[in-house]
Amino acid sequence: MARFIAVTFFFVGFAAVSVPLAIAQTQDVPAKDDAQQHSQRAHHERGAFSMPGERVEAKLAYLKTALRITPEQQPQWDAFANTLRNQARAQDQRIQEWRAQRDQRDERQRPTAIDRLERKQKFYTIALENLQQRIAAAKPLYAALTPEQQQIADEVLASHGGHGKFGHHHDMHRQS
Numbered sequence: 001m002a003r004f005i006a007v008t009f010f011f012v013g014f015a016a017v018s019v020p021l022a023i024a025q026t027q028d029v030p031a032k033d034d035a036q037q038h039s040q041r042a043h044h045e046r047g048a049f050s051m052p053g054e055r056v057e058a059k060l061a062y063l064k065t066a067l068r069i070t071p072e073q074q075p076q077w078d079a080f081a082n083t084l085r086n087q088a089r090a091q092d093q094r095i096q097e098w099r100a101q102r103d104q105r106d107e108r109q110r111p112t113a114i115d116r117l118e119r120k121q122k123f124y125t126i127a128l129e130n131l132q133q134r135i136a137a138a139k140p141l142y143a144a145l146t147p148e149q150q151q152i153a154d155e156v157l158a159s160h161g162g163h164g165k166f167g168h169h170h171d172m173h174r175q176s
Contacts, residue, residue, distance in 0.1 A: 051095060056088040066156050067149050076141040083137035087130050094126075 060081050069077045
């Protein structure tokens, strides 16, 4: 019993000394200044293929190769590819506008709950419009594919939980 009490006093004493030291250490750590935060954010945004428009051509090249698009299927492919290119350009523009607004906003100004809900509503409206355009462009392409190509299309166009290789849900969601 005496040993138990001695061990308990040891740990209580250790905690009594350690907690104030830990608190003091956290208070001495300087907060990141605005320049450092901006630098880190800019580094992240400059990453390879950070914008949808930078990724779309690689994705289209992959898809065209995977589907083995024939010259007869080229008109349907072109319509599909142009839809995705246009959507990527529009998304690039929305991202640039969002970044400009964010950079102009005072760091202490946080969007209100209503602002965030309205932004989310806008995101879902755009996502629905994009999906409708993508379906309209994909249907004629899919119909022009052979059964073997359709099997490949079923894998590469509708993977990732229904978002497909070209589902921009994740990219667009990061902006909100």
